[in-house]
Amino acid sequence: MQTPAPTDYVRATSVSHAISLLEEHGEESRILAGGHSLLPMMKLRIARPEMLIDINELDELRGIRVDGDELVLGAMVTHREVLESPVLFEHYAIFRECEKVIADPLVRNRGTVGGSMCQADPSEDLSAVGSALRGSVVIQGASGTRTVPLREFHEGPYETQVEPAEIMTEVRFPIRPGAGSAYEKVERRVGDWPVCSAGVYVVVSDGLVTDCGIGLTAVSAEHFCAPAAEAFLIGKAPTEDNLRSAAQLAADAADPSSDQRGPADYKKHLANELTYRALVRAAAASQGA
Amino acid sequence: MQVSMNINGEPVTADIEARKLLVHFIREDAGLRGTHWGCDTSNCGTCTVWVDGEAVKSCTVLAAQADGHEVRTVEGLEGADGLDPVQQGFIECHGLQCGFCTPGMLMTARWFLDRNPSPTKDEIREAISGQICRCTGYKNIVDAIHWAAEHPRTNEVTA
Numbered sequence: 001m002q003t004p005a006p007t008d009y010v011r012a013t014s015v016s017h018a019i020s021l022l023e024e025h026g027e028e029s030r031i032l033a034g035g036h037s038l039l040p041m042m043k044l045r046i047a048r049p050e051m052l053i054d055i056n057e058l059d060e061l062r063g064i065r066v067d068g069d070e071l072v073l074g075a076m077v078t079h080r081e082v083l084e085s086p087v088l089f090e091h092y093a094i095f096r097e098c099e100k101v102i103a104d105p106l107v108r109n110r111g112t113v114g115g116s117m118c119q120a121d122p123s124e125d126l127s128a129v130g131s132a133l134r135g136s137v138v139i140q141g142a143s144g145t146r147t148v149p150l151r152e153f154h155e156g157p158y159e160t161q162v163e164p165a166e167i168m169t170e171v172r173f174p175i176r177p178g179a180g181s182a183y184e185k186v187e188r189r190v191g192d193w194p195v196c197s198a199g200v201y202v203v204v205s206d207g208l209v210t211d212c213g214i215g216l217t218a219v220s221a222e223h224f225c226a227p228a229a230e231a232f233l234i235g236k237a238p239t240e241d242n243l244r245s246a247a248q249l250a251a252d253a254a255d256p257s258s259d260q261r262g263p264a265d266y267k268k269h270l271a272n273e274l275t276y277r278a279l280v281r282a283a284a285a286s287q288g289a
Numbered sequence: 290m291q292v293s294m295n296i297n298g299e300p301v302t303a304d305i306e307a308r309k310l311l312v313h314f315i316r317e318d319a320g321l322r323g324t325h326w327g328c329d330t331s332n333c334g335t336c337t338v339w340v341d342g343e344a345v346k347s348c349t350v351l352a353a354q355a356d357g358h359e360v361r362t363v364e365g366l367e368g369a370d371g372l373d374p375v376q377q378g379f380i381e382c383h384g385l386q387c388g389f390c391t392p393g394m395l396m397t398a399r400w401f402l403d404r405n406p407s408p409t410k411d412e413i414r415e416a417i418s419g420q421i422c423r424c425t426g427y428k429n430i431v432d433a434i435h436w437a438a439e440h441p442r443t444n445e446v447t448a
């Protein structure tokens with residue numbers, strides 16, 4: 001039987017209350033969001049926080065909305081809410097395509113966007129989406145809020161720019177009229193973490209790519225993205241040859257290691273092929289196909 | 290710490306350690322053994338219950354998190370009119386063998402059918418993709434849930 005080590009538990013009543021609790025209890029306290037990464041780690045005793053600060057009752061961290069030219073997701077928005085959101089789907093099919101293959105419906109009922117971003121597992125699916133779309137996160141501490149681009153957010157596996165006495169309040173994504181987007185994932189079995197995933201958006205205008213973003217997860221691409229592949233595509237026609245070349249450049253950004261999910265060369269092959277497939281579909285969607 | 294929750298409409302209060310998982314609260318403190326506890330790793334889904342009408346894996350929720358909330362377990366599935374159609378469906382279609390996975394399957398199935406009353410078999414498979422059954426090969430479980438979809442419930446719904 002797996003049981004977490006002894007811990008204390010308190011419910012935050014507001015974001016500022018959560019922050020003052022984090023300050024009061026110091027480094028041994030942790031935010032508890034969906035708990036679907038933290039509780040499994042506590043059961044394995046990989047994490048042993050002495051105080052859990054539950055933010056599930058904070059309605060101010062819920063909801064999906066459009067704010068000017070940005071999509072805003074509260075930190076406590078669940079995977080299921082992302083999956084089922086008409087407004088997210090209207091702008092980016094990638095959200096629905098990605099969420100459909102994250103874990104299973106029960107995990108998706110509980111796991112959150114903020115938890116996924118802050119967990120920063122090197123195989124986190126939403127990290128690839130966040131980097132592809134060049135999203136940003138809003139982080140709040142006692143001294144105020146700051147906004148950090150997702151392409152600067154990760155400091156390493158399981159490490160982010162969120163300081164011990166800070167909390168992530170929302171994730172923001174720029175709206176790009178005319179963008180097509182897609183997500184491709186290979187997992188060992190339904191509901192599993194990815195062997196490799198690729199997520200992209202492409203804007204095609206007058207037959208040329210004017211804007212694009214390419215995200216990769218589980219293959220140790222720096223900041224979950226492939227900037228050289230993106231730069232290559234800008235100003236080019238989305239032909240098979242060009243998309244193949246971009247996919248190869250994306251695979252070059254991957255630096256996977258061999259593990260129980262597969263050998264490194266297979267993962268590199270996936271980074272290439274999945275990026276290609278996602279680019280083909282996203283370019284077609286942008287051109288209204 | 291003291292926690293109180295409604296389980297199947299009945300108030301349950303107990304003094305527990307904050308680290309206690311909801312599945313163990315349900316089995317030990319509320320004495321409801323219908324909810325099973327299997328993999329311990331959030332994978333098998335036999336521990337599935339509803340919290341505020343939402344199907345969740347109760348081995349991955351703290352009992353403290355359910356304090357003040359509504360929990361429903363497999364014991365609460367049967368209504369005044371008798372068995373829920375998903376329960377009847379498992380009987381009609383031989384949807385279980387050893388029965389270990391069954392409580393989770395039933396709770397997920399009812400939650401799912403309340404949102405998608407006329408699903409395809411593929412949608413049913415997707416809905417139970419967070420559950421593991423080592424006996425049936427899933428076919429009869431899918432048939433059982435499909436049977437239940439064709440026999441709408443008359444009892445109260447999850448949400």
Ligand SMILES: Cc1cc2nc3c(=O)[nH]c(=O)nc-3n(C[C@H](O)[C@H](O)[C@H](O)COP(=O)(O)OP(=O)(O)OC[C@H]3O[C@@H](n4cnc5c(N)ncnc54)[C@H](O)[C@@H]3O)c2cc1C
Binds near residue numbers: 030036039114115166
């Ligand atoms: C069986 C299973 C399969 C899974 N499969 C996948 C998969 O295929 N792909 C995938 O991407 N993920 C997968 N996951 C992970 C899932 O997406 C989790 O929901 C997610 O990683 C964490 O979200 P959470 O809300 O549960 O976070 P929690 O577990 O509550 O928190 C995770 C970490 O983030 C911190 N944190 C949470 N919210 C905040 C905040 N607002 N501010 C600051 N810090 C915060 C916590 O302190 C903790 O350290 C799986 C999980 C399980 C159990």
Ligand code: FES
Binds near residue numbers: 332333347348349
């Ligand atoms: S015991 Fe909860 S998912 Fe297996």
Ligand code: FES
Binds near residue numbers: 387388389390
């Ligand atoms: S009937 Fe035995 S595990 Fe499903």
